[in-house]
Amino acid sequence: MPLAGDLHSAQYFHGRDGLGEITERHPDLNLSHSLRDHSQLNITDKCGVDVALDLLRAHPARSITYIVLGPMTNLARMMRKDGDLVRDKIGRIICMGGNLDVPGNTSAVAEFNFFADPYAVKDLIVPSNPSAGLPLDRFLLVPLDITTPHELPFPTYQQKVDTSFDTSANPSIPAGKQPLIHFTSSFLERTREMMIKFGKDAMELHDIVAVWCAIENPPDTDLAVGWNARKRIFDVERTGEITRGMLVVDRREDESAYSPGANRAQIQAAIENQKLQHGAWESTALPAQVETQFEQYSSSQHGVLCVTETPGAESLLQLILKRVWGIEN
Template sequence: MSLKERIPVIIDTDPGVDDTIAILLALASPELEVLAFIVSFGNTDIESSHLNILKIYQALARHFEQYPSHKYRFPNFFSENKPVLARGCRGPLEGELHSARYFHGRDGLSSITDRHPDLNIEEPREKIHPQLEVTDRPGVDVALDLIRQRPSKSITYIALGPLTTLAHMMRQDGDLVRNNIGRIVSMGGALDVPGNTSPTAEFNFFADPFAVKELLIPEDSNTALPLDRLLLLPLDITNHHQFSFSTYKDKVDPKLDIPSRPSIAADKSPLTHFTSSFLERVRERMLQFGKDSMVLHDPATVWCAIENPPSAPLRNGWKVRPRVFDIEQTGRLTRGMLVVDRREGKSAYPLGANRAEVQAELERHGSDLLVEQVLNEKPVRPGVLCVHETPGSERLMDLVLQRVWGV
């Protein structure tokens, strides 16, 4: 695939376990041209997120030293234009800072910092990197500049973590994003299924529900994303995309043990040692829940971006439907919950309407005012395009195995 045909992408990420597999998939995908990694808070703190990108690149560099013939599998690792590595947001727009360390560990990668010090990045870290343009410029500025410099509607923005950085981009130059972004592919939310952080909330939307409100359910249209170019992958679809540890053990690393013994670098390739070093603890954790697999939330999102470039119809096997919802921002039990109108039956009220408020408005103005007149004062929100069907979990698992590990 020629450079002109590749999809330029900005990856907004909080590199935890499945984010890291998603990033490896992106680096191994010739359909993409990775322009930047904008790291943020989320699965871990922002400094650990920054380090985890460097750990991914270090693992790949060590791998290619031993297996130079494998370089062809990772076209984005050897890009002529080096991807920018920049820091995005350290915390949400409002409210408390939350992380997903309960699952991803203190460093975002199952605590490999302590378990596998051979994978750590030595201090001091050089600003000059052979494969990355490491910068102290704010990630918001970096992303906006890239959108400004590239042809209109050519870039896909892949949001794997909280939407905070994207919200700041819209605040800073919403017109630029609305007019020039090609597509936004975001992982987040739970519509008709339980949450994975609380009983009602998916983590990314739980981490910053204020950003979700501004971007997807805005009261001010100046902060709204172009919803016709946004694809959302909620837990409803990502939960169906499983990564089988038994398959990984069979095809990639036969020494992935139960209970886990720390991976030994001398026993396997550098890339397999790196991935097994964080997957070994994830497997332990998932087995406590009776599952020998983990969910590929973020790899499914990168896959969606690979398969569905901007300004093109969705490929066969991908289906979306518009969903109307609101989000709870401050609820003690329901922060980050997507509130879906499940009321059945036809009526004069659109989805999401508060009928008590409409009735109060009618009573305030007298009986001559019609329901339609009240509702017309508040235009009905368009739905968010939510992916509800993909080519299937097995297709994604095969793609990840083939591209990341070459099996």
């Protein structure tokens, strides 16, 4: 459950098992033995919050990277349970979540992870009392703005990995395939089916970009070549009727934000197609600020560091093909 509010999941896309109901479509892949007997796994009955805190205690300070690939709930519960330990010992936090200058993927204005628990987002990166939040000098946000262009095109997967790959209407058959390829085809076929419904024959690599970022940028290092980030100033909407999880960018203070009145789709197209510098064709009009007697929503006045550039979508695609399936271009 989120820190507050109703539970929201993405079972319609990922299935109850997280892999597109692979357990039902491919019973041959179900485990026939206990995971407790697996030589490479350490099974525990502890909750994830306690496991993560134990790991922080057991390792040298600033040596662990924590990657958030879902709602920030567990990390928020860690902070509530032992915030001093997290702030003292954590090395770097990489968070896939939110959207700043592009539409959401769960609602018109919100990305799923932040939509699922905006209260955790508020506690951790835009708290009313900044000293109660995460150490933002070790925090990197990887929003939809940068992750969406990174894709695994399914025709490429079909050409280079599994020539018989299709959708769940034509499920993978294990005969003659390496076990890994049968496994990946078995859960990707459902993903392909869903993505085609959205008009795209590719899987967007949102979480993969965050993991890639963590691998390439370990704690206590400057960002690697090809990676760039800039600070953005925003708050998060928690209770809005249609804006739950929205990152409300303070366009009065955030110099890197699109200006008021800009057609974001038009500007983005111009930037991508004509390689224009940010700011062209945009309105620069800013209204005079009017204060009220009500307390203003807080924002991260020092900004949250957000990834704005990676070594490129093609670089990630080639890396995945090599690292996962051993395929050299």
